[in-house]
Amino acid sequence: MRAEDNINVIKGVGVKVADAFSKLNIVSVKDLMLHIPKNYELYEEPSALSEEKTGYKVALRGRVLNDTWFMRKKGGMTLNKVSFLTGDCKIGLVFFNMPYIKKAVEKEDEIIVRGILSHDRFGLHINQPAVFSLEKYKEVENTLVPVYSTVKGISNNAVRKYMAEAFASVSLKDDYLNADELNELGLISFPEALRALHFPRDYEDFVKGHDRLVFHEFISFLLPVKRDREASKYSFDKPMIEVAETVRYIESLPFELTDAQKNTWNDIKNDMTSGLCMNRLVQGDVGSGKTVIAFLALLMNCVNGYQGALMAPTEVLAKQHYENVKAMAELFPDAVRPVLLIGSMSAKDKNEARKRISSGDANLIIGTNALIQASVEYKTLTLVITDEQHRFGVKQRESLADKGGNVHILVMSATPIPRTLAMIMYGDLAISVIDVLPAGRLPIKNAAVDFKYRKKAFEFILDEVKKGHQAYIICPMVEDNDNDELQNVIDYTDMLNEIMPKGTAIAFLHGKMKGSEKNAIMDRFAGGDIDILVSTTVIEVGINVPNATVMLVENADRFGLATLHQLRGRVGRGDAQSYCIFMSGKTDQKVKERLEILTKYNDGFKIADEDMKLRGPGDIFGIRQSGEFNFRFADIYNDSTVLKKCAAFTDKLLLAEYNERMQEVSAGISDYDIGHVDFRTI
Ligand code: ADP
Ligand code: MG
Numbered sequence: 001m002r003a004e005d006n007i008n009v010i011k012g013v014g015v016k017v018a019d020a021f022s023k024l025n026i027v028s029v030k031d032l033m034l035h036i037p038k039n040y041e042l043y044e045e046p047s048a049l050s051e052e053k054t055g056y057k058v059a060l061r062g063r064v065l066n067d068t069w070f071m072r073k074k075g076g077m078t079l080n081k082v083s084f085l086t087g088d089c090k091i092g093l094v095f096f097n098m099p100y101i102k103k104a105v106e107k108e109d110e111i112i113v114r115g116i117l118s119h120d121r122f123g124l125h126i127n128q129p130a131v132f133s134l135e136k137y138k139e140v141e142n143t144l145v146p147v148y149s150t151v152k153g154i155s156n157n158a159v160r161k162y163m164a165e166a167f168a169s170v171s172l173k174d175d176y177l178n179a180d181e182l183n184e185l186g187l188i189s190f191p192e193a194l195r196a197l198h199f200p201r202d203y204e205d206f207v208k209g210h211d212r213l214v215f216h217e218f219i220s221f222l223l224p225v226k227r228d229r230e231a232s233k234y235s236f237d238k239p240m241i242e243v244a245e246t247v248r249y250i251e252s253l254p255f256e257l258t259d260a261q262k263n264t265w266n267d268i269k270n271d272m273t274s275g276l277c278m279n280r281l282v283q284g285d286v287g288s289g290k291t292v293i294a295f296l297a298l299l300m301n302c303v304n305g306y307q308g309a310l311m312a313p314t315e316v317l318a319k320q321h322y323e324n325v326k327a328m329a330e331l332f333p334d335a336v337r338p339v340l341l342i343g344s345m346s347a348k349d350k351n352e353a354r355k356r357i358s359s360g361d362a363n364l365i366i367g368t369n370a371l372i373q374a375s376v377e378y379k380t381l382t383l384v385i386t387d388e389q390h391r392f393g394v395k396q397r398e399s400l401a402d403k404g405g406n407v408h409i410l411v412m413s414a415t416p417i418p419r420t421l422a423m424i425m426y427g428d429l430a431i432s433v434i435d436v437l438p439a440g441r442l443p444i445k446n447a448a449v450d451f452k453y454r455k456k457a458f459e460f461i462l463d464e465v466k467k468g469h470q471a472y473i474i475c476p477m478v479e480d481n482d483n484d485e486l487q488n489v490i491d492y493t494d495m496l497n498e499i500m501p502k503g504t505a506i507a508f509l510h511g512k513m514k515g516s517e518k519n520a521i522m523d524r525f526a527g528g529d530i531d532i533l534v535s536t537t538v539i540e541v542g543i544n545v546p547n548a549t550v551m552l553v554e555n556a557d558r559f560g561l562a563t564l565h566q567l568r569g570r571v572g573r574g575d576a577q578s579y580c581i582f583m584s585g586k587t588d589q590k591v592k593e594r595l596e597i598l599t600k601y602n603d604g605f606k607i608a609d610e611d612m613k614l615r616g617p618g619d620i621f622g623i624r625q626s627g628e629f630n631f632r633f634a635d636i637y638n639d640s641t642v643l644k645k646c647a648a649f650t651d652k653l654l655l656a657e658y659n660e661r662m663q664e665v666s667a668g669i670s671d672y673d674i675g676h677v678d679f680r681t682i
Contacts, residue, residue: 001169003030010165012158020153029166034674035159036197036213036633037146040206045141046112049089051119055451055585058126059114061134062086068095068102080105084113091117092125104131112137144200163198176668185645187212190672211642213674214634218646220669221631226427226650227662236406238382240272243303245332246296252331253292255438261289264432268297271408271430272383278408281426283415284434285604286569287441290412291321291544293434294385295328297410301383302363303335308383309365315342315515316522317387320544322366329364341367341376344515385410414566418609421636424647443602444572448556448582448595457581458499461550465504465531469549469576473534474567476558492554493534500532509535537563539570546574556582557591561611562637564595565604590614608637632674 001009007029008018026032046061047053065083072078080095082105093113095101105111115129132140148159175182175189182189188196188208196209250257257265264282271278284290294310301308310325312318322340329336339362341353356362360379369386384407411429422431449457461471473496477488493508500506507530509521518538524530526545533539533548537559551571556564564582572578582595597610636643653662 001029001166003028003033003170003172005029007032007162010162012165013162017154017158020151023151024149029170030172032162033166033170033172033194033198034672035148035163036194036674038149039147040144040200041147042144043114043137043140043142046137049086049091049117049124053117054119054124056117057115058117059112059137060084060086060091060126061110061112064105064107064109064111065090067107068105070099070102089124092122093129094125094127096128098128101131110134142202144203144206146198146200167195167198173671176665176671181649185215185649187215190216210633211639214631214639214642215646216669216672216674217631217634218639218643219650219665222424222427222646222650223653223662223666223669226654227666236275236277236408238304238306238380239275240300240304240306240382242269242273243300245303245335246300249296249299249328249331257292258289258434258436258438260284260434260436261293264293264434265296267430267432268293268410269300272297272300277406278383278410279429280409281411281413281429281431282434283413283417283422283431285437286414286566287573288414288434288437290387290414290434291324294387294410294412295325297383297385297408298325298364299328299332299336301408302337303332304382306380306382307357307360307363307365307378308385309367309378309381310385310387311367311369312387313369314538315344315368315519316539316543318342318366318368319519319522320526321387325364325366336364337362338364338366341365342515343368344519381407383408383410385412387412388414414569414604415562417636418605421640421643424643425636427647441572442575442577444568444578444580446568446580446582446599448584448592448599451583451585453581454583457552457583458496460579460581461532461552462500462504464550464579468547470525470528470530470545470547471532471550471552472539472548472567472570473532474539474551474553475534475536476555477536489534489536496532496534505529505531507533509533509538511536511538537567539567543570544573545570547576549574549576549578550581551579552581552583554583555585556595557584561594561597561607562604564598565607568598611637 005028006018007013007021007026008015009029010032013021021027021032024035026035044059046059049058049060063085065085068080068082070078070080078097078099080098080101082093084091084093093105112132112134113126113129114132115126118125118127146156146160148156150156150159172191172194175191177185177187177189187193190212193209193212196205197213200206200209264284268278268280268282271280282290282293298308298310310318310321312321318340319342322338325336325338329338337356339353339356341350341357345353353362354376357365358377358379365376365378386409417425447453461473464471473492475489475492489508489510493506496504496506507521507524509518509525513521521530521533522543525533525548528547548571551568553559553564553567559567568580571580580598582598584591584595594611594614597607597614601607601610634642652658653665
């Protein structure tokens with residue numbers, strides 16, 4: 001068997017399985033070997049039962065008290081139930097559609113069961129537990145068992161079996177880092193790391209594999225960015241001048257710009273009149289007022305006679321920007337001619353918009369990233385702004401340069417990233433920081449509470465709704481899957497509809513909805529027609545609904561603090577007092593401590609920093625920060641040590657004397673395609 005062979009050379013992989021694998025982009029044996037587990041199951045020592053563990057996965061040792069009790073429900077579903085004595089506590093075990101379980105679970109058996117402990121009117125029970133004999137559990141106890149992303153037709157166990165086959169007979173190409181380099185960096189080789197990730201001997205072994213993988217992700221990102229930085233001083237052949245319109249626009253605003261906004265605007269004016277391409281990051285916490293800065297740059301660009309584009313990560317945000325830009329256009333009807341371009345528009349409207357762009361009739365283009373980039377001809381594009389979450393790289397610059405010569409690039413980000421890391425990650429950009437919030441904002445009042453507080457939280461939300469305000473409720477998931485530990489948007493909305501008084505307008509929003517559906521919901525929420533919006537984190541980016549004054553975050557322990565901080569930024573945008581409630585079922589001290597960071601600080605940078613201090617190696621599979629740098633495996637905070645090492649190594653490779661080695665490494669990186677996210681592809 002060779003790495004390049006089709007996966008069907010592995011025993012047991014027939015046409016059907018190979019077909020299923022292809023849905024995961026796994027075609028060759030090598031693809032399989034590079035299919036990194038998405039998580040691990042740690043088989044903990046069986047523990048004693050306690051009420052506190054309700055809602056969490058537990059492993060319990062005990063005795064089966066009776067033979068299973070069987071019933072067939074309407075619709076054909078079967079149910080087996082049995083009583084289980086663990087310690088001096090009796091709980092129920094419930095199995096759906098597993099009639100054969102009665103042979104595996106018999107009266108008087110001593111077994112270990114593992115699953116999520118639930119507590120409802122039937123008392124304490126576990127649905128669909130995994131059942132182990134004592135010996136079988138001993139084998140897995142304290143080991144890490146990989147969990148792979150799979151598709152229908154391939155079970156996790158099957159992947160593990162095929163993986164073992166592949167690793168037994170194939171060895172992958174040597175690492176692109178040589179032994180000396182690995183040694184100096186304190187890393188194991190990539191092939192060895194893959195072995196450690198698929199078959200971890202223990203936790204330490206896994207960590208070594210993980211670090212090598214993380215290094216790989218970092219260097220895949222940093223090397224091109226840093227290499228191209230050298231070449232990124234493009235000259236700009238369309239000189240611009242400062243214009244009176246921007247001064248008038250600032251005067252027309254209902255507020256005065258903060259000093260930080262003024263400084264940032266000065267930086268941008270200097271860039272745009274300098275004769276070189278602007279390549280600038282504006283970094284500012286949520287609510288610091290980045291949008292108005294973007295608008296000023298667009299206005300100056302329009303008045304100079306050119307086209308500018310503002311790219312938003314979501315349609316909802318694009319639409320919101322468009323509405324605001326239209327207001328600006330009313331002030332300067334001759335100079336500013338905006339157009340919107342988003343996927344949910346009809347083909348006819350999209351075509352119309354494209355025509356107006358290519359003819360130059362529209363000169364301020366707002367849309368979602370992909371659309372603005374891919375399918376549009378510009379007449380004189382000179383300014384591109386990305387708002388929230390996306391980097392803009394050299395490749396994009398080149399593709400746009402093909403369309404219209406060199407362009408000024410402005411990146412707006414709220415990612416709370418400490419200075420040292422920012423210098424590494426944004427090495428190719430000049431940075432302006434908006435580090436003060438507009439004056440007069442009432443700080444958001446925060447509370448970190450447990451599930452017992454939910455009823456009170458609902459009452460509180462209802463009070464705010466009665467006052468004419470609106471509320472967000474954030475849940476981690478879209479639909480129920482077998483993990484009943486997490487709140488999900490759809491069931492949650494049903495539940496709210498039942499308990500909230502008639503006439504309360506409740507709606508839900510999640511990322512799997514169609515663009516047009518999302519837009520409709522957001523429009524209604526922004527217009528005040530929806531009182532309570534139950535949503536996944538899709539509302540995280542950018543949305544501005546100042547009348548929303550409460551946010552309740554369910555399962556808050558599931559999110560990185562930076563994400564929670566971003567989420568919370570959706571309230572506290574108006575004059576009224578706003579509130580944020582972080583709800584979590586976990587009562588352990590560490591979770592509390594983490595969430596309390598949010599109640600103590602309102603500054604994204606500070607929060608990220610404190611969060612990092614609290615983290616330990618055990619958090620590796622758990623919470624990852626989101627924000628702009630969605631690496632697949634790496635986390636710039638957790639893995640900052642590896643990141644710093646990687647940056648130093650990359651800098652060394654970029655020295656002239658290492659040029660040849662740099663080329664080799666660049667070429668070698670692509671041998672290990674682990675499907676890392678290319679931030680520079682928007
Ligand atoms: P973000 O930086 O998160 O993108 P926005 O640009 O959406 O923040 O601004 C948040 C709110 O603050 C908006 O309603 C905006 O009009 C307002 N705002 C912006 N700058 C100021 C300022 N200097 N003073 C008062 N309000 C401001
Ligand atoms: Mg914004």
